[in-house]
Amino acid sequence: MLRNIAVIGAGVSGLTVGYALKKIGLEVEIFERSQSIEEFGAGITLSKNATLLLQDLELMEVLSSKGYCPMDSFIRDYRKAKVIKSKKLDKNFITLDRRDLVSTLSHRFEELGGSIILDSEIEAVDPISGEISISTHKRKTYDLILICDGIKSSLRELYFDDQKPQFTEYVAWRGMTSLEDLPKFEGNDKVNVYYGPGGHCVHYPTGRGDLVNFIAIEHNVIWSEESWKIKGSKAELLESFKGWNEDLLSMFDSSQEIYKWGIFERPLPDKLYRDKCILLGDAAHPMVPFLGQGGCLAIEDAYCLMSLIKDKQDLNSIVQEYDRLRNSRSRWIQKRSKLQGIFNHVSNPIIAKIRNFVTKIIMNNSVNKLHSYNLIKELSEIKKI
């Protein structure tokens, strides 16, 4: 019987799983190496496959009130912003400022009596005994250790496999601007995605005041920075997207600060568990963010594990079932996200026309297929067996 659980990392995966397990009455401690759990000010989109679970976890009311419900999305051409295809969304698709997501999760976890131990890097774990070694020189033992330490997971490298995060040759520029600086065309306050040669851009309001999030992705073979997130220069961003829609560029120009991220990925390990340790979120399956699914999958991981723990007594069957459910789905989304990059960034104008035509035909179905995955249903079918 599982009683006390250590969660390593207070990002979306660690906080969601911490809250979900606390909600079913377990003792949970979250260890975070940073001195605070402030997220970087940027947007995140959450689709139905995740919001359905957040609804069941009684988090959606508060998240919807803090976030934004765009109700439509548009795929546009990079130069004239002409709509290639539009798609209706519903209230199950929300956009948020990451700071609101993380603060909601952490407050709700703490309201249930959970503790977040800051400034505590976990340096090592013993997967068999469940002992963790904390940077404060303390050691503690748990029935289960959840490794949620993100894409650069050093614990994964120590205990699972030695694959390192690899630069994908994509760079993401991120910035925040305000509603009044949005491009002035109909649908500007929805989710807007622009396909162009060698890159794509996305913008949407976040629901935090009038803040609008934008991301511009470019294919770039060089990432020589030590850190994977640096302050970027507007001039460099504007130069990289020269020839794109003028309104879009002037929106980039209106942002106070621009950050530049190297996009890394890491193949999934063969198994997502080892003895008393389980991988969740980006530590398990980091991916290129072109389908907006990394955070959604972290929420699915958290819900899945909570549900299995709630229904099963024995650790062996919990970890095996978790691995079976999460490994194949995450592999599939990781692969699809990568293909989406190739699709979005076509340079040849004739192939781009074919791509646009294909988008018109398949977009609704392919987005629906992605967002309509119902983990609750899948888990309830397992219970019947």
Ligand SMILES: Cc1cc2nc3c(=O)[nH]c(=O)nc-3n(C[C@H](O)[C@H](O)[C@H](O)COP(=O)(O)OP(=O)(O)OC[C@H]3O[C@@H](n4cnc5c(N)ncnc54)[C@H](O)[C@@H]3O)c2cc1C
């Ligand atoms: C440009 C971009 C746009 C994106 N857009 C979306 C989107 O719209 N929708 C979506 O669903 N996803 C999106 N994603 C993906 C999403 O951001 C990630 O999948 C998600 O944040 C992963 O959360 P995590 O908790 O697994 O990892 P992280 O957020 O990286 O959290 C890991 C935490 O662990 C801590 N930590 C690390 N090592 C230790 C240690 N040894 N001891 C203690 N603490 C430790 C870190 O300090 C950190 O707080 C996007 C990603 C990018 C790059």
